[in-house]
């Protein structure tokens with residue numbers, strides 16, 4: 199499919215809207231009322247520090263709702279107001295935050311169900327309204343919804359669209375897109391759908407494996423097996439790795455994306471030499487500002503003398519997981535929770551998700567005596583949720 203031509207025609211359709219229905223100022227005010235927190239505001243004003251008896255809470259200097267998420271959530275609320283009686287659907291969670299998604303469910307916005315990764319669009323009818331989330335939707339989903347006569351409200355974050363433009367450029371110049379991301383993540387699925395030939399690498403280790411293959415032609419069968427779900431149909435590692443460009447899922451660990459970019463640039467330099475490099479390697483910066491700021495703030499936070507760190511965000515939120523990775527890399531006792539309810543006030547427990555593991559219950563969560571707690575939250579977490587967590591810590595410390 200000519201994805202650019204499809205996008206152009208979609209953007210001209212009167213059943214497509216990517217600007218919302220209200221003024222950006224009103225949108226910001228409405229959201230402030232729903233999700234902002236006065237406690238967090240006052241902690242910010244106090245140099246991101248709260249001191250309460252034996253408890254010291256240090257907030258990361260950038261955390262929580264990013265611009266793209268705020269915009270998507272506000273557009274979803276506006277959509278309900280603009281279409282009070284129509285059936286409204288959303289192709290996925292608007293953002294990876296349970297409380298925001300529950301709020302939308304309460305407004306009678308329906309989520310398209312999926313079984314084993316396959317979405318069921320059968321309930322959607324001509325004239326229904328369908329919201330595309332902040333991390334976008336695949337071009338095939340957009341085409342299906344457009345053909346079915348739906349009104350499409352597209353809240354895709356412009357940072358994500360920028361990555362799509364990047365892979366479109368790779369495709370136009372017959373470069374393979376190497377996407378640093380999680381191949382099953384909705385954003386990467388959407389990005390891949392706009393790419394021509396692509397390969398998704400999860401981390402530096404996988405990137406090194408690919409770089410070695412480029413230089414030394416490794417085991418082809420093993421390569422195809424390893425990337426069977428993370429490459430475009432018919433991917434041929436002996437041909438499709440001759441001209442490559444790098445892009446990323448916007449919420450990956452920035453330092454790792456940069457390292458992967460440098461690795462492939464060096465690899466292509468070694469293989470083809472400086473005179474030929476532009477015919478074999480394309481680099482664009484597709485790291486989102488908000489992700490970068492939050493990760494940088496987390497690196498500063500972990501330099502503080504902390505006894506423990508609480509990272510708040512959806513368990514399937516990629517940017518939250520990367521914040522937790524930073525805490526773990528410094529050996530700090532850390533807890534990833536999705537909602538304040540995971541902290542038991544009466545029995546000093548926490549149910550949290552260690553990286554790559556299932557939920558576990560930990561007792562004696564807040565230690566005795568003076569305690570320094572660092573807090574950060576993912577781009578999909580409203581300040582109100584962070585406030586609620588801090589209030590629970592305050593109560594526990596008072597016991």
Ligand code: SF4
Pocket residue numbers: 264265266267332333355356357358448449486487488489517577
């Ligand atoms: S994290 Fe970045 S790319 Fe994702 S919604 Fe926020 S601003 Fe957009």
